[in-house]
Amino acid sequence: MNEFDLVLPSAVDVREVGMRDGLQLEAPVPLAQKLEMLDALVATGVGRIEVTSFVSPRAVPALADADALAAQLGRWPGVHWSALVANARGAVRAVDAGVADLEYVVSASDSHSVANAGRPTAGALGAVGEVAGLAHGAGGSLEVVVATAWDCPFEGRTPITRTVDVARAAVTAGADALCLGDTIGTTTPLRVLQLLDAVRRACPGVPLGVHFHDTRGSGLANVLTALQSGITQVDSSVGGLGGCPFAPGATGNIATEELVYLLEESGVRTGLDLDALMTAARVTERAVGHELPSSLFRAGGRPVPRGAVTPTPASAPS
């Protein structure tokens, strides 16, 4: 007999990022429809929602309504809201809008950092302290998302030591938590584990989450490996929304409903309801006006009754 046992955490803390990572490259969705999306998402039971980015409306027109959206969040008490910021200016906006739990991206590769944030990695790291200070001053926290943590679209593989250096520097500068981003959806289970182990060694005790894209089919296998290694914070997007719908192959985040299905069926509590997620995906699909990539959403959810009829004997007739 083999000795393998599938050891998973008893519960996983899902962060829904569809409102931010999902919508950011879409044509702008009217505020009223975003509120419908949030109604549907909150009804799933999800505890954490990354709700928008406070960034330049020119750079991300789809999220230009961040302040107006944030002003509505009091409708849904009990949800832990967070927002992405790209610099201290964005952090001031977020805090003023009442969102004090912030995510801030630092790309581990210079080329992506320049393309994404207009400055190399060291420059992006240089703002962590100020952004953290703004979050902390408002009673909030700062999570640094290390983008291109495994691979960069321009530079290829990111050395593990590089990602670890960036993570350590972010924590030293004031980050309360870390998240590793598989920005272009290229990583695979062994590399997931290797990087997670290295970052945990470098930043012991710092909360660490994962952000995978399912561009090459490995998304949930990567999650599974991360969970087996002890990770309990996972980003996902309703319907698998994310990436650019106009760029073939730029598929989205792992789909929240696929994540929840896999986890709940494997005995891991998420607090999310699959039927409510299917409803939220339908609302999201209407809002963005195109098909969502999630296979589970297209397949139609849990397909079979959970019970089964009593079969006839399996023995072959003699």
Next chain:
Amino acid sequence: MNEFDLVLPSAVDVREVGMRDGLQLEAPVPLAQKLEMLDALVATGVGRIEVTSFVSPRAVPALADADALAAQLGRWPGVHWSALVANARGAVRAVDAGVADLEYVVSASDSHSVANAGRPTAGALGAVGEVAGLAHGAGGSLEVVVATAWDCPFEGRTPITRTVDVARAAVTAGADALCLGDTIGTTTPLRVLQLLDAVRRACPGVPLGVHFHDTRGSGLANVLTALQSGITQVDSSVGGLGGCPFAPGATGNIATEELVYLLEESGVRTGLDLDALMTAARVTERAVGHELPSSLFRAGGRPVPRGAVTPTPASAPS
């Protein structure tokens, strides 16, 4: 520090099932194009190909050319060919056509067995002995594929004891090997492990493979769990072909290129070349005349150079 180590087999034996499970529900592809597909598939380096089914041409018109196709297989020495049969009549045809390594499906649920094979599970099991005898008489072997091993589209969950009973009965009747089929793509890692463990206990020493569909995003996570538990025989289909393209949600087998990408990147040898697989997927897409479901195929293969440029220091400017 956590104690988890990702232990995977050093090599996995991939069986390409696109020619059979992939094509069976497509409009018939002309023999010349099937030979082009096989040229491309053999060039990937894959060692095992399930090449067709010897079944009623009325039931599966797409595979009505099984005999003609089998007559061409001598072109590619060194590949281990197999074919699916539905009864002893099909086994005779296969053996006469020179294919002596056979797969035979027994559905663990009666309802699916009746729908698929025209008789309940016990009736399907009743033919195992004769089919095995025909294979063995021709110097071949018989693998019984237990369909609806986890779930049935009509009956819901298949009790583990039921699938185990079917597997044991198949071996008793003469099957040399077993494969567990997630026919409707519903299973998840914990259930994968539980069933594999139960079947291994019931049928110690019998070669055991897995056949997953990626209908709900869990396909490669299921593979990963199976591999961690010691499985080394995995079915997959080029481009993720399979299921019915006209039924929304009836998505295909796990995609061979996604499987190979994940495994090779995780240090598991498959013997397959990813670039050749992308070519084979293109040939397959032309042959079937519609888009293939594989995310990796759409994303365009390995996207980044395997090396990386030397980054500038990650420390923040002081």
